[in-house]
Amino acid sequence: MHLKPKIAVIGAGLTGLTAAYYLKKQGHNVTVFEKGNKPGGVIQTHTENGFIYESGPNTGVLGNPEAVELLEELHPLCEIEVADQTAKARWIWKGNRWEPLPSGLFSAVSTPLFTISDKLRILAEPFKPKGINPEETLSQLVMRRMGTSFLHYAIDPFILGIYAGDPAHLVPKYALPKLYNLEQNYGSFIKGSIKKAREPKTEKEKKATKEIFSVKYGLHHLIDALVTKIDPVNIILECEQLKVISNGENQYSVSTGKESLSHFTHVISTVGAHALSSIIPFANPDDLNQIAKLKYARVVQVSLGFNEWKGQSLKAFGGLVPFVERRDILGALFISSFLKERAPEGGALMAVFMGGMRRPEIAELSDVQIVSIIEREIKSMMLLKEFKPDLLKIHRYEYAIPQYGPESRARLEAIGKIEGEYPGLILAGNIRDGIGMADRIKQGRTVAEQISGLLFA
Ligand SMILES: Cc1cc2nc3c(=O)[nH]c(=O)nc-3n(C[C@H](O)[C@H](O)[C@H](O)COP(=O)(O)OP(=O)(O)OC[C@H]3O[C@@H](n4cnc5c(N)ncnc54)[C@H](O)[C@@H]3O)c2cc1C
Structure with missing residues (x-):
């Protein structure tokens, strides 16, 4: 020793x-x-004029017991805050409006996000043979099992939200190992998810609730x-x-x-x-x-605060914009809808993301150009007549998120x-x-x- x-x-x-x-x-x-x-x-958390905003990550996922145990051990020096469940909907931009991402069978059948033929393909997913190329990209895997509309309106925005990434570059074995293992171990995502949910869990495993977390008053x-x-x-x-x-x-x-x-x-x-x-x-x-x-995705994060919010209701976790929609933002988190005391009463705090693997040039724009894009996109996408934010902070990251x-x-x-x-x-x-x-x-x-x-x- x-x-x-x-x-x-x-x-x-x-x-x-x-x-x-x-x-x-x-x-x-x-x-x-x-x-x-x-x-x-x-x-890094910042406090200004009644807003508490983050310039880096805003929330994490309680995806493993170690994260929960660390937060338990650090209590009361810091206190976990779990995102408000009443604002858990995820919106996806399609055409000229936000559509909720399906969260159950009925909404999956009725959603306009996916084509009828892809909805039928998904029913056949459990019967498709499992992949044999461990190095295939996420796009290849999704096209093999699910279809184009699912790639564009479910996987692509999901990948933008996590990686600011490109499904044609990421390799699931390294970037999404849990998804990769579902197919490898159970032969199908659907069969695997059902079987995994039924498997008994240890007390330690039960701690990984997959809830969205932050820390009271900022990370x-x-x-x-x-x-x-x-x-x-x-x-x-x-x-x-x-x-x-x-x-x-x-x-x-x-x-x-x-x-x-x-x-x-x-x-x-x-x-x-x-x-x-x-x-x-x-x-x-x-x-x-x-x-x-x-490779790392370049990301621009814009924290936007309004003392009084006059746009459409923001009762959701946030909205994501599929690449095929050709808009200039990747998406936005509606922070004050699911975390407490981040904006003055009646106001709103959001984090808007731009750039990513497929729009790296956005990070090179001047602040004036970025503000002008944000004004145009937020006014049209959040139905806001006048763009007069009480907080506007731009944070650029050259090496934000690694792309496995x-x-x-x-x-x-x-x-x-x-x-x-x-x-x-x-x-x-x-x-x-x-x-x-x-x-x-x-x-x-x-x-x-x-x-x-x-x-x-
Ligand atoms: C804009 C943005 C949004 C994100 N959003 C989320 C999210 O919503 N949810 C989530 O779970 N994760 C998110 N992430 C990812 C998450 O923030 C990171 O995974 C995590 O915080 C990284 O921690 P780290 O210690 O590995 O790296 P870092 O935080 O990068 O720390 C590395 C440290 O090393 C230091 N360093 C670098 N070079 C040297 C050197 N030569 N000598 C000494 N020190 C050096 C740096 O200064 C830095 O302090 C986001 C990241 C970014 C950038």
Whole structure:
């Protein structure tokens, strides 16, 4: 057993802070190194003129027990807020109006979103043979099992909402493993969903309710709670020139540009694919190049607040705009409809998304051009006569959401090779294991447990 393990975590986003929290909880000596001047990574909450808005993620899905357990452990430092169920409808734009996404058999049969022939095809889905190409794209998989209208008006907006992505690029085995496994394990999405719902669940599994969550008064309270538990003295900010140095014999130093700290037995990187080569320059360049091939969607998020909302009712989770509809926004979340106290009484707060994999040029537009698009789209799509928002904030992300596409297998192999060559170095973050907040929490906890398991073995 090693007596004094010392662990460096690179990046103080949700992944890095979760890993550091569990390592600290298990009694380890942990230091977090962050490039920016505050922790949280893309998670940042802002309070202004009666609005509480997020410039990064707005909500997550309680898709695994680890996310629930972390929020339980951090209570009362931060308190989970589950989205109001009375505003759970998802709207899809078709033609010149919003249509609710079907949530049951009757609405699935009567919805104008899908063609009659695709509705009949879906009835035959359980009898179609399962796919044999693990590298096929999401478009190919959906066309094989469901049909064009389902691809355009169900899968495409769903993928825009999660990935700001393109179904023709994403590979389900890596991007949507639960969906991929339904077909692989049960032969069909419909049969698989029914069988899975009937399978007995452990108490731990039951915690993954799939509900939409945030944290009361904003996600930054989750970050603050993690920082409190880790202790701010263990988090070094403004490490703008960070480099890890491999000293051999499982020893690493971390140079921040201002100082150098040594004798780390483990280094956990949580930075994105584009930033990795600068922090571990000693790794094989071919492997680093392979990891850097991971594409990220560019996203523009516009937070819009109105003290008094005079447009159409926003009693829904949000609306998504299929790519075939050729509009200039990807969709909008109606935040104040499902989270409390985010806008003044009678007002509205929404987050509007633009750009994504198929409209990357939008991120290059000036603020004036973006506002003009938002004004046009919100007025016509939300039936608003006058566009006079009381809050309008534009946030651009060059590397918002990673797109697990056909290059994924080679990327995962390259990650494995580097980790194999440098024991104690763990390449985590969104280069693998999922893009959502719950995925990041699960990965942070898993790497912490792996290290503890090795140290106490
Ligand atoms: C606009 C947007 C909307 C999103 N919406 C949702 C959503 O609705 N639901 C959901 O579940 N998820 C959403 N996500 C994804 C979710 O936010 C992320 O999965 C999660 O927050 C990422 O956490 P992370 O710690 O892995 O990465 P990050 O938050 O990116 O943290 C990485 C950290 O590493 C630091 N870093 C980078 N380079 C260096 C370096 N060289 N040296 C030191 N530090 C460095 C960065 O400054 C950063 O703080 C969204 C993301 C974005 C951008």
